[in-house]
Amino acid sequence: MGSVEKRTRTLKNGKVKTFYLARWREPGTDRQPSKSFPKKGLAEDYVIAMEGDKLRGEYIAADAGKVTFKEYADDWLSSQTFDASTHNAVELRLRLHAYPVLGSKSLASLKPSTMQAWLKSLSKLAPSYQQVIFTNVSAVLSAAVADEMIRKNPCKAPSVSPPKATRRRVVPWEPKRVLAVRAELPERYQLVATLAVGLGLRQGEVFGLAVEDVDFQRGRVTVNRQVKLYNGNRQAFALPKFEKVREVPLPESVHDALNDHLAKYPAVSVTLPWKTTDGPPTTANLVITSRESKALNRNYFNPFIWKKALEKAGVPVERDNGCHMLRHVYASTLLHDGESIKAVSEYLGHSDPGFTLRTYTHLMPGSDKRTRKAVDSLLRVTSVELPPETEASAQVRG
Numbered sequence: 535m536g537s538v539e540k541r542t543r544t545l546k547n548g549k550v551k552t553f554y555l556a557r558w559r560e561p562g563t564d565r566q567p568s569k570s571f572p573k574k575g576l577a578e579d580y581v582i583a584m585e586g587d588k589l590r591g592e593y594i595a596a597d598a599g600k601v602t603f604k605e606y607a608d609d610w611l612s613s614q615t616f617d618a619s620t621h622n623a624v625e626l627r628l629r630l631h632a633y634p635v636l637g638s639k640s641l642a643s644l645k646p647s648t649m650q651a652w653l654k655s656l657s658k659l660a661p662s663y664q665q666v667i668f669t670n671v672s673a674v675l676s677a678a679v680a681d682e683m684i685r686k687n688p689c690k691a692p693s694v695s696p697p698k699a700t701r702r703r704v705v706p707w708e709p710k711r712v713l714a715v716r717a718e719l720p721e722r723y724q725l726v727a728t729l730a731v732g733l734g735l736r737q738g739e740v741f742g743l744a745v746e747d748v749d750f751q752r753g754r755v756t757v758n759r760q761v762k763l764y765n766g767n768r769q770a771f772a773l774p775k776f777e778k779v780r781e782v783p784l785p786e787s788v789h790d791a792l793n794d795h796l797a798k799y800p801a802v803s804v805t806l807p808w809k810t811t812d813g814p815p816t817t818a819n820l821v822i823t824s825r826e827s828k829a830l831n832r833n834y835f836n837p838f839i840w841k842k843a844l845e846k847a848g849v850p851v852e853r854d855n856g857c858h859m860l861r862h863v864y865a866s867t868l869l870h871d872g873e874s875i876k877a878v879s880e881y882l883g884h885s886d887p888g889f890t891l892r893t894y895t896h897l898m899p900g901s902d903k904r905t906r907k908a909v910d911s912l913l914r915v916t917s918v919e920l921p922p923e924t925e926a927s928a929q930v931r932g
Contacts, residue, residue, distance in 0.1 A: 536556065536557055536558035536559070536581035536582075536584055536585055537556075537557050537558075537581070538554050538555070538556055538557070538574060538577045538578050538581060539554065539555045539557065540552065540554055540555075540574070541553055541554070541555050541570070553570045553571065553572055554570065554571050554572075554573065554574045554576070554577035555568050555569070555570050555571075555577065556568060556569050556570075556571060556577040556578075556580045556581045556584075557581070558581055558584040558585065558588075561588050594682050594683070594684065594685050600640050600641075600642065601640065601641055601683065602637065602638055602639060602640055602641070603632070603633075603636045603637055603638075603639055603640075603641060603644065603674070604633050604636075604637035604638065606641060606674065606678055606683065607628055607632070607633075607637075607674045610673075610674050610677050610678075611624060611625060611628070617772075617809065617810070618764045618765075618770075618809075618810045618811065619762055619763070619764055619772075622764060622765060624670050627666065627667045627670055628670060628671070628674075631656060631659070631667045632652075632667065632670070632671050635651075635652045635655055636648075636652055636671070641675075641678050641683050641684050642684060644675070644684075644688050645688055646688045646691035646693045646694050647693070648688065649671075649688045649689050649691075649694050650693065650694050650695065653668065653694070653695070653696075653697065656668075656697070661697050661698060661699045661700055662699035662700075664697035664699075665696070665697040665698070665699045668689065668696055668697050671689065672687060672689035672690070675687040675688065675689055676690075701892070701893075702854075703896055704862045704866075704893060704894065704896075704897065705854075706859070706862045706863045706865075706866040706897070707859060707860075707862075707863055711847070711849060712727065712731055712860065712863055714847040714848075714849075715727060715843050715844060715847045715849060716728065716843075717847070718842075718843040718844075718846040718847045719839065719840075719843045720839065721798075722795075722798075722799050722822075722825070723822065723835075723839055724795075725791060725792070725795045725821070725822055726740050726822060726830075726835075726857070727857075727860060728787075728788060728791045729743060729788065729821075729822075730857060730860035730861060730864070731860040731861075731863050731864050732785055732787065732788035732791070732864070733755055733757075733782050733784070733788060733864070733881075734782060734861050734864035734865065734881050734882050735757065735782075735861070736760065736774070736775065736858070736861065736883075737832060737835075737857045737858065738760035738761050738762060738774075738832070739757050739759075739760045739774055739883075740822065740857075741760070741761040741820075741822065741829055741830040741832070741835075742758075742759040742760045742761045742771060742818065742820070742829070743755070743757075743820065743821045743822070744758070744759075744801070744818035744819045744820055744821065745796070745801040745819045745821060746818070746819060748784065748792060748821075749784070750784070750789060750792075750793075753783060753784045753786075753789070754781050754782070754783060754784055755781065755782050755783075755784050756779065756780070756781050757774050757779060757780050757781070757782065757883065758773075758774075758779055759771045759772065759773060759774070759818065760772055760773070760774050760775070761806070761829045761830065761831075763831070763832065763833065764810065764811050765811065766833075767831065767833055768811045769806050769829055769831060770806050770807045770808065770809060770810060770811055770813060771806045771807070771808050771809070771816050771818065772808070772809050773809075774883055775883060776883065776884075776885045778883050778885070780880060780881070780883050782881045783881070792821065795821070795822075796821065799822075799823075801819040801820060801821055802819065802820055802823040802827045803817055803818075803819050803820075804817065804818060804819075804820045804823065804827070804828065804829050805817045806829060836856070836857070840856070840857055861882065862894075864881075864882075865878055865882060865890070865893075865894050865897070866894065866897045868881070869894055869897050870897070875887055875890055875891050875894075878890055878894070
């Protein structure tokens with residue numbers, strides 16, 4: 535059992551101060567931590583609480599929370615089974631946006647007010663990015679709770695307001711703008727725009743498309759891989775996002791553009807490691823490569839090729855006008871022509887058709903017209919057209 539001891543301490547001014555020392559034994563050890571209180575009742579309550587925690591199996595070692603957030607987060611990150619690119623992204627977010635404020639603080643000192651003040655320091659970042667950072671930090675602290683380093687995750691306190699990402703409506707480019715930007719790309723890179731807008735490929739999937747992925751006879755393209763960047767600028771092949779290999783239809787216009795491109799710029803055999811920078815070497819005959827016959831690198835292509843094409847075409851150079859915009863054009867084109875959400879989701883390689891619906895539902899034209907027509911056809915049915923029993927029941931209800 536714990537105990538409470540009365541103690542005194544002589545202050546510098548000569549006065550004697552009385553305090554009460556709460557002591558208890560940690561389970562499974564000979565250690566007897568202590569904590570001082572100004573009143574005996576407070577010390578007794580604390581001892582009772584410690585004994586209760588031990589009985590319920592909820593006891594947290596007195597010095598468990600003394601480790602700093604950075605020390606614990608580094609250990610947590612090293613134990614995760616993320617792929618290399620996710621690991622790098624999480625490490626970067628913690629290093630840039632969590633450690634400067636939280637890194638040197640002990641886990642036990644992180645209160646809800648601490649987390650709310652830290653969130654305020656992120657206010658200049660995009661809401662969606664704030665949300666991702668907050669999720670990473672909260673995951674670290676939830677792990678600390680599971681490891682019995684702290685009792686509660688302060689990020690989950692009611693007084694902490696998590697960032698809310700505001701979903702902006704996608705406004706796809708008009709066809710004229712797509713063609714204008716494509717025309718301003720160097721000739722060997724114009725197919726990048728064609729593949730993105732014609733097949734709905736992500737940029738890394740365009741860079742990783744190989745001749746062997748294209749079935750010209752069946753009119754289908756298999757999206758087998760993407761080119762990913764690790765540790766800043768090191769390339770590797772990997773499966774598409776969500777590790778979903780998929781097939782997409784090959785329109786005749788894209789078929790012809792591929793043939794024309796390959797006649798001028800034959801496919802190049804490129805070997806890169808698979809999935810990680812030290813993964814097994816994998817070779818693919820890439821459709822689009824750099825002038826040095828290497829896989830395209832987004833850190834070069836985006837600022838030096840894509841950005842310049844936007845400027846020449848008179849298109850604002852901003853995040854919404856990145857190469858990813860062409861996927862939105864692809865999706866909006868299919869939906870405009872009546873393709874189903876399920877099919878569009880499969881062609882885009884989304885993990886969930888619900889995400890596709892939430893992103894593009896406002897681009898589904900004709901819904902107002904169809905709704906009005908359907909309701910009118912229902913309400914304009916005359917009594918003459920109703921079966922006798924239906925008309926009679928309608929009169930009774932009236």
